[in-house]
Amino acid sequence: MRYLYVGLAVIALGVHASLVRRDDAHHPETPDTAPNLPVIPSVPFLGNDSMPFSQPYYPSPNTSTNGWWEHPVKRARAAVQDMSLDDLAALVTGSGYGNGPCVGNIQPIPSIDFPGMCLQDGPTGLRGVDFATAFPPAITVAGTFSTELMRRRGTALGQEFRGKGANVYLGPMVNLMRAPAAGRNWEGFGADPYLNGEAAYQTVLGVQNERVQATVKHYLANQQEHFRNTGSSNLDERTERELYLHPFMRAIQAGVVSVMPGYNFVNNSWMSQNSALLNGRLKTELQFQGYTVSDWGAQHSGVASALAGLDMTMPGGTSCCDLNTTSFWGQNLTQAVTNGSVPLSRVQDMATRVLAGYYFVRQDEGYPKPNFNFLDITDPATNEHVDVMADHDVVSREISTAAIALLKNTNETLPLSKPKKIALIGSDAGPFPLGLNYYPDNIGWPSGALSMGWGSGSTMNPYLVTAYEAIQQRARQDHTAINWSFDDFDYKNAQKVANYSDVAMVFVTSLSGEGYGTVPATKPEDTAANMGDRNNITLWNSGEQLIQQVAAINNNTIVVVHAVGPVLMEEWIEHPNVTAVLWAHLPGSESGSAVANVVYGDYNPSGRLPYTIAKERSDYPAEVMYNSDMPQPQINFTEGLLIDYRHFDANAIEPRFEFGFGLSYTQFQYAALDVEFVGDDGHNWNHKWGHRIAPDGLPAWLFETAVRVSFTVRNTGDRDGHEVPQVYLRFPQDSGEPPKVLRAFERVWVPRGETVRVNHTLNYYDLSVWSIAHQQWRRPSGSYEILVGASSRDIRLRQPLL
Numbered sequence: 001m002r003y004l005y006v007g008l009a010v011i012a013l014g015v016h017a018s019l020v021r022r023d024d025a026h027h028p029e030t031p032d033t034a035p036n037l038p039v040i041p042s043v044p045f046l047g048n049d050s051m052p053f054s055q056p057y058y059p060s061p062n063t064s065t066n067g068w069w070e071h072p073v074k075r076a077r078a079a080v081q082d083m084s085l086d087d088l089a090a091l092v093t094g095s096g097y098g099n100g101p102c103v104g105n106i107q108p109i110p111s112i113d114f115p116g117m118c119l120q121d122g123p124t125g126l127r128g129v130d131f132a133t134a135f136p137p138a139i140t141v142a143g144t145f146s147t148e149l150m151r152r153r154g155t156a157l158g159q160e161f162r163g164k165g166a167n168v169y170l171g172p173m174v175n176l177m178r179a180p181a182a183g184r185n186w187e188g189f190g191a192d193p194y195l196n197g198e199a200a201y202q203t204v205l206g207v208q209n210e211r212v213q214a215t216v217k218h219y220l221a222n223q224q225e226h227f228r229n230t231g232s233s234n235l236d237e238r239t240e241r242e243l244y245l246h247p248f249m250r251a252i253q254a255g256v257v258s259v260m261p262g263y264n265f266v267n268n269s270w271m272s273q274n275s276a277l278l279n280g281r282l283k284t285e286l287q288f289q290g291y292t293v294s295d296w297g298a299q300h301s302g303v304a305s306a307l308a309g310l311d312m313t314m315p316g317g318t319s320c321c322d323l324n325t326t327s328f329w330g331q332n333l334t335q336a337v338t339n340g341s342v343p344l345s346r347v348q349d350m351a352t353r354v355l356a357g358y359y360f361v362r363q364d365e366g367y368p369k370p371n372f373n374f375l376d377i378t379d380p381a382t383n384e385h386v387d388v389m390a391d392h393d394v395v396s397r398e399i400s401t402a403a404i405a406l407l408k409n410t411n412e413t414l415p416l417s418k419p420k421k422i423a424l425i426g427s428d429a430g431p432f433p434l435g436l437n438y439y440p441d442n443i444g445w446p447s448g449a450l451s452m453g454w455g456s457g458s459t460m461n462p463y464l465v466t467a468y469e470a471i472q473q474r475a476r477q478d479h480t481a482i483n484w485s486f487d488d489f490d491y492k493n494a495q496k497v498a499n500y501s502d503v504a505m506v507f508v509t510s511l512s513g514e515g516y517g518t519v520p521a522t523k524p525e526d527t528a529a530n531m532g533d534r535n536n537i538t539l540w541n542s543g544e545q546l547i548q549q550v551a552a553i554n555n556n557t558i559v560v561v562h563a564v565g566p567v568l569m570e571e572w573i574e575h576p577n578v579t580a581v582l583w584a585h586l587p588g589s590e591s592g593s594a595v596a597n598v599v600y601g602d603y604n605p606s607g608r609l610p611y612t613i614a615k616e617r618s619d620y621p622a623e624v625m626y627n628s629d630m631p632q633p634q635i636n637f638t639e640g641l642l643i644d645y646r647h648f649d650a651n652a653i654e655p656r657f658e659f660g661f662g663l664s665y666t667q668f669q670y671a672a673l674d675v676e677f678v679g680d681d682g683h684n685w686n687h688k689w690g691h692r693i694a695p696d697g698l699p700a701w702l703f704e705t706a707v708r709v710s711f712t713v714r715n716t717g718d719r720d721g722h723e724v725p726q727v728y729l730r731f732p733q734d735s736g737e738p739p740k741v742l743r744a745f746e747r748v749w750v751p752r753g754e755t756v757r758v759n760h761t762l763n764y765y766d767l768s769v770w771s772i773a774h775q776q777w778r779r780p781s782g783s784y785e786i787l788v789g790a791s792s793r794d795i796r797l798r799q800p801l802l
Helices: 002-015 022-026 067-080 085-092 138-144 147-163 193-208 237-244 246-253 275-285 303-308 331-338 344-360 392-403 467-478 491-498 540-551 588-599 645-650
Strands: 104-106 117-120 213-219 232-234 258-261 405-409 421-425 481-485 503-510 557-563 578-583 634-636 668-677 705-715 721-723 726-730 741-745 748-750 755-763 769-771 776-778 784-789 795-801
Touching (some): 067 344, 085 331, 147 193, 147 392, 193 741, 213 246, 237 769, 246 258, 258 275, 275 303, 303 331, 331 344, 421 467, 467 503, 481 491, 491 540, 578 588, 668 795, 705 721, 705 784, 741 755
Antiparallel strands (some): 104 117, 405 578, 721 748
């Protein structure tokens, strides 16, 4: 019962939070307590037995007129002055689930000629809407390591959301892949904060340049689906800032309009009312000028969440997702202002932030109204069935192709050159008999071509090009005989079609999704259903057995994996008859086209793994918490900074395939590394600001260029292709950092026989670590080293720095 009381104590803090002065919130003598409840130590969580505690930070800062936000904030403030209290409450309170055409709706405010707002999932595309593209999910985009493709996908997403009249794109999702089995990993950009950060930056720019509001989510440390409404993610400040906060910072630097707090607790404070992370970290330290919007049903209080920094509640009711008429805000918010529980200025700032975001992307300039009905896309009265797909199949196909990582290619098995016979084996190679969108939100998917995971981040497939279709089309051109077996468990037939074939291609999968959906076990030996998070990081439908059965009969077995994240491969990866492995992530609608492009050599593979594939599940540093008898399970991030490749490097664990790995049909040579410090010596990381936290949180000079890195990449093979050189930084030995951390990357086109010079810059922030003791970004004493390689383990060049 102690843990229950502790959780209630933390919740209670938010109720009388307005009594806490901001100066006291920075460094109180003792933590606030409620009578007769145990004291929660006010210390960062470092893996000991003390309960982590999220310190209060009040009041909620008002918007400012800095930089890009000057004009929209001034316009919003002027509009707010003409609004009644009821209008202010309506602007920040969703109309209720089902009371509007979108997944979330803000009703019109006639007094200021505000037409209302439509908020729609994201992040893969327009959820539940027809004539819209099923884009490759974020994990696939991450596999391209291409900022250009990240931006192009964002642009296409923005165009489709605007075309459908949706004001808000509920994406990107940037939660790191801390535990490989976590259900929503596929909605994010992998295991590295820098990769996530650059993808978020480019996505936000692409979306918002099309006048659509982006919402970066789920803030913060929302890392698993089990206990997603009750679990507390407990982590120290350094881990929080250097890993989990970084992608949100980059989204804010791109001008993101909205940030969505998640369902979880962080250090035992619900994110929707965590004043330390909303008022303190987000609005003060990161200077975020947009609005925060709750995840659907993630609000748990009225007064406390308002004071802690929540600006909009979605979908507006006290629960989600059904037609309920009660709300923590709405009329309750007006009453809270009337009785003095919430200052009028706080509600005015909520409204200012919402309107500023609306004006920031110029949605007041003839933005279209919603032309669909998310809840009933067959209703002729509310659906115009507008086709917004344009030519977005082109960028989708390019992303799906560019993301494919070639993991194994014995004796140059690939690319294929007009084989006589091909066998396609596994349900993932062909269509699902019941139809593309038989399962709403993909929940219940048992077999067939896998294009994405399940949950609110999924979309309807307007079409799906399977490997069966794409490869059979090429086979007709090449006069190749083709046969198939789509039953994952019919090993006899699989061997029959694989026998006497020049090539046997086995298609296997691994799936996960959001926690509100449960998918039954797919192996006879499993009894538990997958509740969002994967139970096992193995192949679904006994894929290992299918591979082994085919490889036993065919000495040229090619494995194609479509997966939400890492899977264990030790049962089959070294089988001598498994000659090639393609890691194809989640491809969206262009699945078969992408595979065919790479298999036949029309596209030289350049994809990279945005996470590490281990030899054993126990090699990973963190796990999903599947079971707990606590009312508020404590999910302790005791691994700190050491997630994914950082952990493998620090503990000298040999992975099966490391972060950033991917082969090519050609060879590349790295040379001529040049590292130059070009910064201003007057910038001293360790200078005193006079406060425990810098007045502006992140001084502008932290993001000025400090180091230039330049090197050459030469294509020494006989095929044109892209290479993905990665720049890692080794911090001074006593810094407490992992052995190496990613600091720059890009996909580079290098024609055969040619040499390309690659240039990157690092800023002071890239060279800094967060000091909990000093509450500053600081430069560790000692020397650095710049590492350049083709993966996190394949380092080709290195040079000392400073």
